[in-house]
Amino acid sequence: MILVEGLTKVFRRPRTFSGPFGALRTLVTRQHEETTAVDDVSFGIDEGEVIGYLGPNGAGKSTTIKILTGILTPTSGTVEVNGLVPWRDRSANARNVGVVFGQRSQLWWDLPLIESLRLVGSLYDVPAPRFETSLKKLRDLLGLDAFLDTPVRQLSLGQRMRGDLAAAVLYEPPLLYLDEPTVGLDVLAKEAVREFIVETNRLGRTTVVLTTHDLADVEALCKRIILIDHGRVLFDGAIDALVNQPRRLVVLLESEPEEVRGVPRDAEGRYVFEIHDDLPGMIASIAAEHAIRDMSIQEPDLESVIKGIYTR
Amino acid sequence: MTRIGFRLALAYRSNIIMTCVALVAQVFLLRMIWTSVYGSRPAAAGLTLDALLAYLTLANLQAFVTHTIVSRIIHDRIRTGMVFFDLARPVGYLRQMAGFQAGNTLGGLLLLAPVIPVVLLVGSITVPVNGAGYVITLVLGYVIAVQLALLISLIGFWTMEIGAVSLLYRLVSQFFAGTMVPLAFFPGFLGVVAEILPFKYMGYVPAAVYVGHISDISGPVVVELAWIAGLWGLLVLTWSRAHRRVVIQGG
Known part of the structure; x- marks a missing residue:
């Protein structure tokens, strides 16, 4: 499903200066700072797997996910997602993946939740009958009915997260990237998110790449984890082997x-x-x-x- | 995306209604001032007082219609990182944003509809001299307005902060559109600048067609189409550079 080999991403930014004329110097400088966010990362993920992609803050997790969604091009290395090179076949790749960022929402803040879901349906060309069946399923699975017509800004964090999950799977992508989907949620809401991930994975054979700092998520959902830090893979294998x-x-x-x-x-x-x-x-x-x-x-x-x- | 823009316009209706009130007030004030300026003179620069008042009313209505919020949305979404989601869509970024703006304008028009008779009354507007020509030049002018707004917004991919630039852009565009003073009154150099810039197609040109000051629209329409084509090319080019920057720098 996903094949990553020798993936490296170097960010090159103008050097920033401090001091009275710092901003001006930053603007005109020719000096650059290079940071290697991802450094020679390789891994493979099979269809239907739920992978814990873990690492401390700033380890390079989000950069990897941005490359996998086709938003960033890597400095070097090869990536194949469901047979496509994400940044070359960006549009086709976009239809294959759903993304949830726990820290951000793709929902329109001032509009009822249903409007954001309709937008997703139209952007991904979901035909009306399929949209309705998909929405019906999600309404049951995530209990959306209670707040489908409520503006997103009035939703609780748990409700908003359920809305974001719905938006990410509405077009039934075979691959799901979840970046901290349980961050800030209470115990029950976390449980609901986990159950939803399990169900989506089981029913649709959806492959899930899960990034989280809550290891209870990982223990509940993943058989295998990939650990990265400073852009390098530190461990890739079954949790059992790690804990055993x-x-x-x-x-x-x-x-x-x-x-x-x-x-x-x-x-x-x-x-x-x-x-x-x-x-x-x-x-x-x-x-x-x-x-x-x-x-x-x-x-x-x-x-x-x-x-x-x-x-x- | 069009639907979202439309719904957002309705969601922010109190905002738009306030703008409507301001619109009526502005038309009323302009009417008072220009009536006093004209005094008993029959016409100035080939415009009678009635034609001028009709012109100013229309130009202000148009400024309201061609006002774009897409730059604000783009700016907000870049600043908060929400642009990630726009870029992850299978539909092109500019198409999404243009669709959003079109929907927003339609929503604004819907809210504006009940106010239009009031504005026409206050501004004492008569039937258009060339209705079809008016609609054609205005729609093309609107396309130019959206293209320019998108172009300005793309600066945000380089500087992160476009608040001041947008404000400046709005002032300059409204002035050179002839919203306050018809372009026919602009002296020498300023008149030449206004003539060259594309802003007149958002205000002056359609309004002048409406009141019969411009009778042959073929010239303006050709120039409008040329602007649209040119801006289209510039937009595509700028976007590909902005996109490359995101792709390499991570925004």
Whole structure:
């Protein structure tokens, strides 16, 4: 469905100056600053997959999505989305993808929600009967009826997000980019968004690329994640493989030797052991040599694993 | 997009109704001033007082109709990053924006409809001398107005801030359209400038056709068509540059 190889995007902007005549110097300067937003990124996504595309703020996630939608051209590398090169076949590619940005809305602020949906229907040439069936389905699935005729500015964030989701899938694109679709939502609204993603993926075999900072979204929806930071891919694979690591025993000792049984003391004065089989035996043997002040067992979870990868 | 523009015009109706009030007031004031200026003189620069008043009323009505909000919308959407969605559509950007403006003008006209008789009464307008010619020159002038507005808006892709430019553009275009003073009264150099600029097709030319000051419309229509063709080319060129900038710089 999506094939990305050696994707690189370098932004070249005039250097900005500070100081009394900074703005003027910025205007006339010939000096440029280059920032590499995406650096040699490669991945493939199959039809029907739900991928978590994760990374800290400024990692290059949005730039990648803008390239995949055909709005940006890359500096180098090849991209194929559903058999098309997004920035060359921009118009055809646009019909294949739906986009939701949690931080922005494509809905017209001062008009009733239904008007924005009609606009989407006409911009994507959805014939009237198909529009009606599609809208009917979405009204049930997202509970739009209560606010279909309300101006968007009067909607709650949760309602607005449901409206944005409806606008993104109205023309039934085979591919959906969701950029933080649950940002700022309460628990119930988040749940509704997740259920909708699951349903859309299941019913329409829609491929979903999900960007989020809420790892609960990822755990609920994705089997596979791609982690990027500073424009580079840090991890690409199944969540299970990532989380399926040994539990850990964390020990604090009265005396603080440099190392215990080959494990060095960490910055917080703790000793972290990987638990493989015999936990009681392990504790007993440590207790035999040292006075234990405190200890705990850490289950591997996505958040700490990802934090570990970012800080590596 | 046309529908959205139309609905937005209706959504902001209080705004437009206020403009209607201002329109009636302006026509009334202009009438008072010019009546006093003319005094007992029968005509100036080939225009009788009645023709002049009719002309000014029409020119102001037209200024209202050809007023475009598309630059404001484009500017807002660039500033807030909403332009992303416009660019992600399968339909061309300029087409979307032109459609929006057309719908907005239609919505404005619908709200204006009940006010027109009042304006015509205040401005003491008679039947058009050349009705068909009036509509033709006005519609072409409107196309020019939208093209110019789009062209100005595209500056926003480079500078991010076009508030002052739009304001200046509006002042200059209204002045040279002859909304306050008919172009026939412009002295020497100013008259030449006004003659060359395209703004007269939004105000002066159609209104002058209406009151019979211009009788043969073939000349103006040819020049209008030439402007439309030229501006079309310029728009396409400017847009391709603006688009390339977005594509490479990320806007």
